[in-house]
Amino acid sequence: MRLLLVRVLLQAVRPGTRGCAGVTHKEIRVRFAPSPTGFLHLGGLRTALYNYLFAKKHGGVFILRLEDTDRSRLVPGAAGGIEDMLEWAGIPPDESPRRGGLYGPYEQSQRLNLYHEAVQTLLESGAAYRCFCTPQRLELIKKEALRSRQTPRYDNRCRHLTPSQVQEKLSKNLPHVVRFQLPGGAHSFQDLVYGWTHHDVASVEGDPVILKGDGFPTYHLANVVDDYKMAVSHVLRGEEWLISTTKHLLMYRALGWQPPAYAHLPLLLNKDGSKLSKRQGDIFIQHFVQRGHLPDTLLDIITNCGSGFAGNQIGRTLPELIQQYNLQSTSTHSALMDLDKLPEFSRVHLTRWIEGADTRVQLVAQLQSLLQETYKDLTFDKDYIERILVLRMGHLNLLTDLLSPNYSYLWVRPSVRQEDLRRISSEAREIGSLVVQILQNSRHDTSLELLSIELKSRLQQLKATKYSTSMKLLRLVLSGLETGPSVAEMMLALGPEESISRLQKALSS
Numbered sequence: 001m002r003l004l005l006v007r008v009l010l011q012a013v014r015p016g017t018r019g020c021a022g023v024t025h026k027e028i029r030v031r032f033a034p035s036p037t038g039f040l041h042l043g044g045l046r047t048a049l050y051n052y053l054f055a056k057k058h059g060g061v062f063i064l065r066l067e068d069t070d071r072s073r074l075v076p077g078a079a080g081g082i083e084d085m086l087e088w089a090g091i092p093p094d095e096s097p098r099r100g101g102l103y104g105p106y107e108q109s110q111r112l113n114l115y116h117e118a119v120q121t122l123l124e125s126g127a128a129y130r131c132f133c134t135p136q137r138l139e140l141i142k143k144e145a146l147r148s149r150q151t152p153r154y155d156n157r158c159r160h161l162t163p164s165q166v167q168e169k170l171s172k173n174l175p176h177v178v179r180f181q182l183p184g185g186a187h188s189f190q191d192l193v194y195g196w197t198h199h200d201v202a203s204v205e206g207d208p209v210i211l212k213g214d215g216f217p218t219y220h221l222a223n224v225v226d227d228y229k230m231a232v233s234h235v236l237r238g239e240e241w242l243i244s245t246t247k248h249l250l251m252y253r254a255l256g257w258q259p260p261a262y263a264h265l266p267l268l269l270n271k272d273g274s275k276l277s278k279r280q281g282d283i284f285i286q287h288f289v290q291r292g293h294l295p296d297t298l299l300d301i302i303t304n305c306g307s308g309f310a311g312n313q314i315g316r317t318l319p320e321l322i323q324q325y326n327l328q329s330t331s332t333h334s335a336l337m338d339l340d341k342l343p344e345f346s347r348v349h350l351t352r353w354i355e356g357a358d359t360r361v362q363l364v365a366q367l368q369s370l371l372q373e374t375y376k377d378l379t380f381d382k383d384y385i386e387r388i389l390v391l392r393m394g395h396l397n398l399l400t401d402l403l404s405p406n407y408s409y410l411w412v413r414p415s416v417r418q419e420d421l422r423r424i425s426s427e428a429r430e431i432g433s434l435v436v437q438i439l440q441n442s443r444h445d446t447s448l449e450l451l452s453i454e455l456k457s458r459l460q461q462l463k464a465t466k467y468s469t470s471m472k473l474l475r476l477v478l479s480g481l482e483t484g485p486s487v488a489e490m491m492l493a494l495g496p497e498e499s500i501s502r503l504q505k506a507l508s509s
């Protein structure tokens with residue numbers, strides 16, 4: 001049977017608000033609640049980021065809660081990895097397993113007593129019941145449904161056990177789970193993104209398990225209990241959970257609790273509309289970190305696909321994202337991300353980082369340690385590294401570009417063969433001594449522009465060799481390359497002394 005979802009246009013302002021969608025006078029508390037069944041990927045980072053932006057925009061609190069009740073699917077290292085990646089991205093939680101907080105613990109596996117209490121309340125009021133159906137019986141129901149082309153659903157048989165039947169089974173220690181009794185006639189609710197939504201869950205699903213045989217809660221119960229106990233005011237989560245929200249609201253009603261506001265976020269997809277693939281490992285945040293991407297680049301590209309902002313624009317920083325973010329601008333269309341544009345995003349953000357005084361210091365330190373790893377016995381001083389970064393600004397996508405063979409001349413002297421020099425120009429020696437003169441007379445703080453002009457005017461006076469040939473020769477002497485940055489830039493990068501020494505060495509023999 002098809003699920004019935006009635007959508008009514010988003011009513012922007014809920015009763016009792018300040019005029020911003022769903023933002024009431026009570027404290028804003030939002031949470032990112034991943035299951036540590038895998039490492040953080042771009043889709044998860046985007047959900048976390050929207051929660052962070054919403055919290056920071058409204059002076060609220062951003063919580064990280066680990067939903068680790070499915071013990072069979074836990075991935076070692078994933079829990080710590082998720083928090084590491086949020087910190088790396090510059091969106092650290094205010095309350096989390098690592099940081100603690102007044103509403104902890106922040107891992108569901110350590111909150112079992114709270115779920116058991118809620119289950120007890122639901123059992124006592126009759127909103128939940130114990131189910132003793134065996135796995136074999138459940139499997140049979142499933143097979144029969146599939147055979148008659150129906151969606152499998154539990155037939156709610158144990159709803160009808162009498163108290164004495166339950167007691168009898170309990171006294172025999174029969175294994176059992178607890179199910180929530182889905183009442184008919186679920187109410188519609190107003191999602192802050194998708195608008196009015198109605199899903200008559202009891203007509204399409206069997207009663208869901210809320211407490212498993214191993215004493216662990218299922219997602220639905222633990223999620224409701226924790227959002228309530230952690231005083232979460234707004235739930236911003238992936239659109240795939242929209243369909244479960246009615247079930248959650250029915251549990252709130254049964255427990256007599258006030259639910260949070262809900263805003264479901266459209267999925268993040270590839271630009272052709274296909275699912276982001278986790279298989280190749282290339283959407284995991286760790287992968288981008290290892291390749292030397294900046295956090296700002298990722299935050300920018302995942303928010304540059306239409307949701308939560310008035311328009312798309314490359315180059316927004318985190319403070320700009322916070323300032324410009326508006327939940328009401330979240331569309332219900334899937335967000336199509338163009339990862340082919342990553343190099344462009346990277347270049348823009350690396351340029352900004354080089355321009356900023358504090359961020360430049362960080363880049364210099366990072367590059368220094370990367371160089372140390374690559375050129376083990378050599379050391380490079382900070383001023384030199386900084387000069388290179390400033391000169392190459394706008395040409396680099398990643399800091400690690402500077403470790404490629406094309407840039408090795410910056411870190412080690414190239415070996416240049418005499419016959420190559422002579423092949424380029426018979427006037428090699430003359431060109432060399434002219435440039436040495438220019439460098440000896442140039443001011444130590446000469447600009448790229450002035451040095452270029454000077455080289456051009458002096459070298460053009462040489463009659464026999466064309467200017468472009470002189471440049472080719474000089475580039476080869478300085479870097480071992482035939483193409484690359486301008487000769488003037490290479491000289492400024494290396495500094496006059498090193499440039500002179502490379503010229504003299506190559507051209508004197």
Ligand code: GLU
Pocket residue numbers: 032033034035067223236237238241
């Ligand atoms: N543990 C769920 C997930 O990993 C959380 C869903 C929610 O935010 O309610 O997606």
